[in-house]
Amino acid sequence: MSLYRPDFEPWKPNELQTRGGRTIQRTDLRLDSPLLELNAWLGLARACAHSARVQAILLALQRDLQQMLKQLIALDDSPNHHSSFLPMERIGWLDEIRETLERERSTYEFPDLPGDTVSGAILDLLSIITQRISSQLHQTEGQIDPTIEGYLERLPRLLFALARYEEAQAAPQR
Template structure:
């Protein structure tokens, strides 16, 4: 059985991937903790989503966010041995999903107030957490704590794709709820 409680964090420090320990408020664990929040919010969205395609998209993203968290938890001297890196291919995959979704749903040119559907609202919540994680990752990049700009690009594209996915769900939901048109017979 997995040991959940280790007690090693009781003094306010956490381990990075390798030997290094840092305060829990250090920018690295703060950032990957925020990504973890986003992953959980996406889990809520996946749990309430009805569309199997949407569930699959969310699950793929959740898996990729674990890779991203691993990279954020890896000090630069351990990058090569850990092999946890976000790549241009991860970013391009998000862009491809985004384009596929945009072919199916028109994005209105106005502010969207979340809450039309439970799954759409859950995605919008996840999107805002992803945006916060992106801002934190930008600071890590600008402060030279991380060197891989694909982390920031991934989070940026992800928030866009999640926004579109929420609109996709809402449009599909509204189409499913519309009553069928009654055709009046012509006499």
């Protein structure tokens, strides 16, 4: 039995194929997006999370970021393409989840030193990274979709609330 396939084309690390068949060079700045970094960190936080609820929320956040990346990669290059891949309702969802977590947790003090749990520490780090990314994207006025900008402005507060929730779930006796 041979595993050789004559039609197989090896992966080219400098190119990305879109679903439309268009090839984008990895040197394209759209692919050097801080959203890729953020999505990877969210995956790490999800893998380390103790709570199934936190894991589900982080997975939903990753899917939202995937939609944002699709928009930034611009699968449709037409100049009249202004519709957002991310519905405006997702911003409200971020606020709703954060408020629910805050109501369920009575004290929201910033920890003296992050690191009570691995997942809490990663979420604290993510909150800071997201603030930085939001600030960087805010400086590129007019170049970023307002839905993405609003989403990234609210995301750090949700990540902070998730960190506190995750730490409370890991050590409820505190």
